[in-house]
Amino acid sequence: MTDILQDFQSIIQKGRRILFFTGAGVSTLSGIPDFRSANGLYNQHHYSLSPEEMLSHEFFEQHPAEFFDFYKETFDVRQYQPNIVHTTISALEKAGKCLGVITQNIDGLHTKAGSQNVIEYHGTVYKNSCPEHGALFSADDVFDCEGIPRCPHCGKIIRPEVTLYGETPYRHVDATHLVEDCDVFVVLGTSLKVYPAANFVRYLDLDTQKLVIVNREETQYDRLATLCIHEDLQTVFESL
Ligand SMILES: [Zn+2]
Structure with a gap:
């Protein structure tokens, strides 16, 4: 194992309140196209x-x-399954080492993997509602219908609870509280370009909190990171 992967292993082993932040790279590992x-x-x-x-x-x-x-x-991501990243995060949470996960992905795979504290920052395709009276609908109701999905009670267009461009993400305040509370913030598979999520790094106190970035490409925050790995996620997580 390379030194950098040993460093990663060591940081995860020592972490007590690890918080993960996941982006598109975690979903593509499950075969979901970006x-x-x-x-x-x-x-x-x-x-x-x-x-x-x-x-x-x-x-x-x-x-x-x-x-x-x-x-x-x-x-329509219903057919996809969690990968080693999702299952490892879920296991770390069950072991009491992890505060949870903030994800930009809307595929619901962290929940499918058994994670409990998941902030779906950009929403999820599994939650859909009528804007008129709040009736809830499944992903099947939306993906399997012909044309525009409509509420059977009032005829209004069903709204997927996902953040569209030009809208505010979900649970931003909860997310920032978690960021402030963690001892290790692990960024996975995102280039940290999408605001306001990219700002999470700025809420960290880098004197007392560690920042780990695992992403194929460089990010603008690499220079702030305690550890920065430009490897694929599969390799990195298999080393744990
Ligand atoms: Zn309705």
């Missing part, structure tokens, strides 16, 4: 819009039919 590189046929043939534009609050409001075509094609 939607930002989504190059769906639908989009190529019908629009010249970026995925970010098609997943914006404005597009949802103005073009719901097209929004849901793209949403269903891009985010």
Whole structure:
């Protein structure tokens, strides 16, 4: 094992209030494509819009039919299963070493892996509701319906509880409290470019809290990190 992986192992072993922050790289390890590189046929043939534009609050409001075509094609993640990162985080939580996980991913895989304290910062495809009277709907209700999913009681368009571009993430205050409370903050599979999540690193007191970054590419916060690993997540987690 290389020195850097031994350092990682040592930090995780010594950690008592570890907090994980996970991004797209953790989902791609389960085989889920990163939607930002989504190059769906639908989009190529019908629009010249970026995925970010098609997943914006404005597009949802103005073009719901097209929004849901793209949403269903891009985010139907029901078939995917947790990987070694999800299961390790869940096991560390059960062992009482981990405060929980903040995730930017909307695929629900941390919950599927058994993690209890999961802040789904950008929401999850598994929660959907009627904006009129709050009735709840499953992912099946949304992904398996024809066209626009509508509330059977009032006919309003069902809203997936995921953060669209131009909207505020969920549970930001809870997330910042966890960040302030952890002894090790472990960033996994995100380049820390999306705000306000990227700011979590700034809430750390680096004199008393450790920052670990595991990401393929460099990030703007690498220079602040106690440990920074540019390896794939599978290799890193197999070393634990
Ligand atoms: Zn309704």
